[in-house]
Amino acid sequence: MRTLKYAILGLINRRPSTGYDITKEFKAELGNFWRARHSQIYPELKRLVDEGLIEYETVIAGEALEKKVYSLKDKGREELLEWLNKDEKMVPTAKDKFRLRMYFSSNIEQEHLVELLESQLEQRREKLATLKKKIDGYSEVPQFGSQEFGDYLVLESAILREAAYVEWLERSIKRCSQ
Amino acid sequence: MRTLKYAILGLINRRPSTGYDITKEFKAELGNFWRARHSQIYPELKRLVDEGLIEYETVIAGEALEKKVYSLKDKGREELLEWLNKDEKMVPTAKDKFRLRMYFSSNIEQEHLVELLESQLEQRREKLATLKKKIDGYSEVPQFGSQEFGDYLVLESAILREAAYVEWLERSIKRCSQ
DNA sequence: CACAATCATGTCAATATTTACATGATTTCT
DNA sequence: AGAAATCATGTAAATATTGACATGATTGTG
Structure with missing residues (x-):
């Protein structure tokens, strides 16, 4: 399944983002339909880097605060597009x-x-x-x-x-x- | 959280049921709002028995087919009612x-x-x-x-x-x- | 300037859920 | 009678998700 993988790829495709940015997105509009906590996001980001789908640049904000700004690699964009274009069956249950x-x-x-x-x-x-x-x-x-x-x-x-x-x-x- | 626990207590409260019955319920109407597979249900039933919330009677159907028919114990009904009466906050995300x-x-x-x-x-x-x-x-x-x-x-x-x-x-x- | 809120990144343990493996009985249809 | 569908119960491994633990920097407010 790995929906989180694609959610993250999609968000990074919109604009290069940090793990923190992504966490915030899930608290905003998108959070109405998908959500993940930072404890799930950071490991997934690491995994996507390992898989060669995304890469990051470390940026120093202010004096010492390190941010990792992730962006899509070609392979990441490819897999995102593949997922987006799939005609998936409706999911039978939205838990409530x-x-x-x-x-x-x-x-x-x-x-x-x-x-x-x-x-x-x-x-x-x-x-x-x-x-x-x-x-x-x-x-x-x-x-x-x-x-x-x-x-x-x-x-x-x-x-x-x-x-x-x-x-x-x-x-x-x-x-x-x- | 243990929502499945209460879902099962609720179903057994409606009528004594087997694990198989419960599995079927989740495929029917109720399945629009909650679902679980039998691989999750059977262990949960066992756990609820261990916790003294439900009990079962083994029934032989036909020649040899063993069914475990579960029913609520007082403590199970108590906990179910407590959960049902709680005023819980709305859940922010129904994943889609x-x-x-x-x-x-x-x-x-x-x-x-x-x-x-x-x-x-x-x-x-x-x-x-x-x-x-x-x-x-x-x-x-x-x-x-x-x-x-x-x-x-x-x-x-x-x-x-x-x-x-x-x-x-x-x-x-x-x-x-x- | 001190404090609080927010920015920022991570790990770990517990819990929840899915998918696959496994087995056997009973009923229904041809 | 044989095959297929359904009844019936479980386990194990992998994956997904949550909640707690942990740390430090920066920004805004009184």
Whole structure:
């Protein structure tokens, strides 16, 4: 599988990055669909260097702070493109602990269940609002082929996903109260 | 975390089950939100027995086929209820390989990108249709407190999620062609 | 200037998950 | 009756992921 490998190749292809940069990306937009901690990222970067897919240059910031700025080698770009162009089957499961719990909701007291649903609803609404604010920053849909086009696609995706989640929670709360 | 632990406790709480039964559940509705293979399930069942949360009875089916039918012990039900009633924070990331790839879509040829999107669209539409057929089997929303209520909630959730996915793919295809 | 937050890189142990290996019984279809 | 599909239970090795441990530099704030 090695999805992290390709996620990292993709990010480095966007722009030369340090492990720290990559860690940050996973906390930003992209983090809605893939995430990894630095403890997974640094070893993977080392491995990709060993495999000859990426290389790095050590840069000194300030007096002594060493940064390793990674960039793609030809082989890395090749493998990235191969992965991107593959027509993979849809993945059957996007794990969701909360929905799993709702499968067993008959064991929760009605009042408390509504509280749990409302707590999720609040968080999801907030998230949705944040995402919407971000998409409002685009005056128009970015040009196809630009990096921003990808940003825009996944942002829209995140918004639709959150909106559906909110819709589900709202409905579920209603269902509980009937 | 041990989500699998609680997933299994929840399933056994619904009805006494074998490892094989549990494996099947993860391939059915519930599999939309959580999944585990039998190689993960059997060791976990053993562990739960060791921890005194569940117990089993060996049943012979036919001539010689041995089944282990697991059921909840008090302590297991206690821990399940505790987990179900917790107000947990929303999980920030539902991993999605395809959307991750779309983040890097600027590296894919326009024509091929549309093909990839359409391939996903077809699969998602099919999935959505299957789910809708299932919900049509309910003549009405099940009674709150019944097991079917939980089934219904997650089924609706799956439908809304797939519909949002389909909507996103359709929009993205349009965006590519502009 | 002191403190906090953030930048920056790593390792290690534990846990979670997948893939492959392994075996045998029962049921269904031809 | 023979074959295929499904029922049924396990283990082992490899891979993926998390959480804790560890260290030091730089920047922003009061």
